[in-house]
Every structure is written in structure tokens, then in C-alpha cells.
Amino acid sequence: MDLIPKPDQLVSAAGNVAHSLLYGGLADLRPMPRTLIDDGELREVYHYRPDRDVAPTGDPVLLVTPLAAPSLCFDLRRDCSLVEHLVTLGRPTYLVEYGQVSFRNRSLGVEHWVDEVLPEAIRTVHEHSGGRPVHLVGWSLGGIFALLVAADRQDLPIASLTVVGSPVDVTKVPLVAPVRPLLNLTQGRGAITRAYRALGGVPTPLVNWAFTAASAQKVVTKPLAVLTHLDDTDYLAQMEAVTRFMNSMTAYPGRTFGQLYHRFVKGNALASGRMEIGDRTVDLAAVDVPVLVFAGNTDGIAPLPAVRAVVPLLGGSPQVRFEIVPGGHLGMLTGRAARGTTWTVIDEWVAQWSGAAPAKKAAARKAPARKAAAKKAAAKKTPTKKAAAKKTPTKKAAAKKAAAKKTPAKKTASAAAIGSNPARRYGSAGSRALGRR
16 A cells, blocks of 8 residues: 555555454455365374366375464465365365374374374375375475485385475574574573473464564564555455464474474484484485475575575485575465465476376486496497497487477477476576575
């Protein structure tokens, strides 16, 4: 709204205020319809009901929520819901969440999610969708859980992996980096350790406080933002939905929080690409599926360098793609700008690795063996055959010349779309420009 509002802005602002007072808000907060198809200890797997007007098509997507955050992150509000977007496209859509954490869950560690919750959810979705491979989309800690499972369990039917706002190198998180030396001085006997052990975890009020503190600037400026956008219905509806999300946080189990605190925050375990899970060490280099990594350009919880650190650790993946998108930690996933950025790239990525994903995965594994076999066969060729091969450069030159004439048209056709070039490894030109700031 302008400093001196125009008449139409005043009318819109008055309408929004009246609607909020009469109906309690502007946002359509109806959840997308879903059905519980599997459950266990802190495991609930849901299938979102298909759109009646759209035939389900393609491989399923499994949305992986982080601990403590509600599944609202994927279904924030109508017209700004990743779930609604996927269902409307006809994509079979599933979600795993964890229910309410209580004191009796205090002994559960990270291995519970890596060994049981997520593998069981993947198998359930695989069977429910008719034996199709599953595309994982994990946000924040959900993305880290998905990475660890993909590295540890190559036998699972995973088609691809999408990681959204998951910090791997904690030293590059400004909110945490200054206090890490102080945390290490306590050697595991500090007040935080004693507190979560006594409480059996981190209760919901503390989780709410931590998330609010991480976005303190937005909280302080919220009243001014509301006043200056009173005429913008979509903006106000988004703020309502985000407020509901932040008020819906859940607790952390004690042992899990202890592992995350000591290994991730203090020890920065994943920065090397390896982490101890139970009685074994999981190496991210063992991930053998395609991986799409998103970072938000204004994300304070998982800033660009902390997220990008995972890219060189995924040496076993057939393709790693890194994209920078607008938004903070939640906004990059389900903000208003995500509808034309993050979601568009996810659509292209899932489509690229759907259907023939198992064949592509197998081909990527066999590629080194084929190269070795070809090299061995070439070494056995006789001198006569080598002499005959000298004529080929002319043919190759002609082929290259013909191919060169065809390529410009392809580049022109795909240049306008975000992330439309499958040969590009680290995302769009816009992403690279943001990365240099």
C-alpha cells in the first residue's frame, strides 16, 4: 500500500479488515483430504486423495517432515500448498509425519527415523502405489533424514531425492557458529545436556521459542508489514497461515535431541559426509540416486553455504543439481514465490527421473564397467583394424558439424524455463548470480 493510499487501496484494506473481523481471518486453512495408510511408533503415513478431475499419473512423491515441525509445512493453505499443487497435477502424493512426542519417547534416537520410520514409509508408499519407485522430498531435518536413509539403504525403491533447506555444515550457520566454541567447552556436562535429560526432550514451548528467535527480525517488523499490506489479501492470508504453522510446533524426543545437539551442532558431524548411526557409520558418498538440493537466498536457519556444502559429498549420485530460490527457511518451500520457482523445479525433476528411474539408476552403476570393457576390447584390436580406423575422423568431423547446426535450436527452446537443462549441474544462471552475492 502506498504511503498516501489510493482510493482502491483503501477499499481493499477496509474489505480485508472487515472480513478478518467477521470471519476470523482471510486464509483458506482447509487441509487437503488425506487417508492414513500406515502407522507405528511416531510414524504416520498418509495418502492424499486424488483430484476427481485429474487422473493419477507417474511415480509417487513422499513428503518427509522434519522433527518438531507440523506437516502444515507442505500444506500451509489453499493456493499456497505444495500438496495441493502435486495433487492437482495428478501426482500420487504421500506424507510421513510423527504425531505427538511424549515423555515415554525420550529413549528414541536418530536411528529410529533412519532405521524404521522412513524405510517403512518408503516401502508402504511403494506398495500402495502399485510397486512404483518413490521420489523423496524432505524439508530441513527431514531432508537430512532422507539423505541418511538413501546412503544407508540402497535396497529401498527410491527414484530420486529432493533436499530443501537442509544445513549440512553447521559452522556456516551464523546463528550457531558464534556459540559453538562455548558449547564445546562443556564437554557434554553443560546445562543444556542436563535440561533435556531431565525433561526427556525439548518441550513444545521451547521449540516455539527457538523457531521464533531464529526469525526475530520478521517477528519485530510484523505489525508494520501488516499495516503496509492491508490492501493485499494474498499477503495477509500468507501471514495468517505462517502464524498458525509456528503455533503448531511439537516436541523433540530426548535422545534424538541429544544426538542432534552433540553431533550436528557441537560436532558438525555431517560436514565430513559421515555420521554414526547406531553401530555403523553412514557415508553420504553412498547415495546412488539423483539428488536435487535447494537453498533459500534469505534463509537464516539454513543459509546458502551451509546447504551447498552437501554437493561435493554426494560423489556416488548419478546427478546432483543445486538450485537457489527466493525465500527464507519456510518461504522457500511454501512461500508465495515458491509457486513459480521451487515447485516448478520439483515438477521438472520428478518428471525427469520418473518411469525409467530404475533403469537410469542401473545404467549409472554399469557405466564404469562398460567403459572398462570397451577399453579392454580396444587394446586387443589388431594393427590392421587400427589402420582402418584412421578414416573415421572425416566422418566424425562431418557428424560434429551436423550436430552443431542442430544444437542452437534446442538451447533456445529450453532457455526460458527454470531448471530445464538436464545437463546443467548447479542450477540456473540466476542461481549462480545469487550465489556470488
